[in-house]
Amino acid sequence: MAVQLDPQLLEILACPCPEHAPLQVGTPEDAMADFLTCTSCGRAFPVRDGIPVLLLDEAVDAAAARQGAGDGAVSARSAGSPADGDSTAG
Numbered sequence: 001m002a003v004q005l006d007p008q009l010l011e012i013l014a015c016p017c018p019e020h021a022p023l024q025v026g027t028p029e030d031a032m033a034d035f036l037t038c039t040s041c042g043r044a045f046p047v048r049d050g051i052p053v054l055l056l057d058e059a060v061d062a063a064a065a066r067q068g069a070g071d072g073a074v075s076a077r078s079a080g081s082p083a084d085g086d087s088t089a090g
């Protein structure tokens, strides 16, 4: 299922890259993916629980992902963050 984002929200969102380009829903390969793809640099940002994670650290390079796909080049990255010092106030 495609990401359901408020069009107004999508309008004010911008990629954290220097271009601050607008984002489009999905990825170039999968328009239904839970990602937002930058229209300039091509980075794809995950959308978790309906909340776009616009962090360069979390972004996946769509172009790089395409090259690695299908060639058995799967890099095993550690899943999840080891220590999340996130405190909620309020």
Ligand SMILES: [Zn+2]
Pocket (backbone or CB within 6 Å): 015, 016, 017, 018, 019, 020, 021, 038, 039, 040, 041, 042, 043
């Ligand atoms: Zn960008």
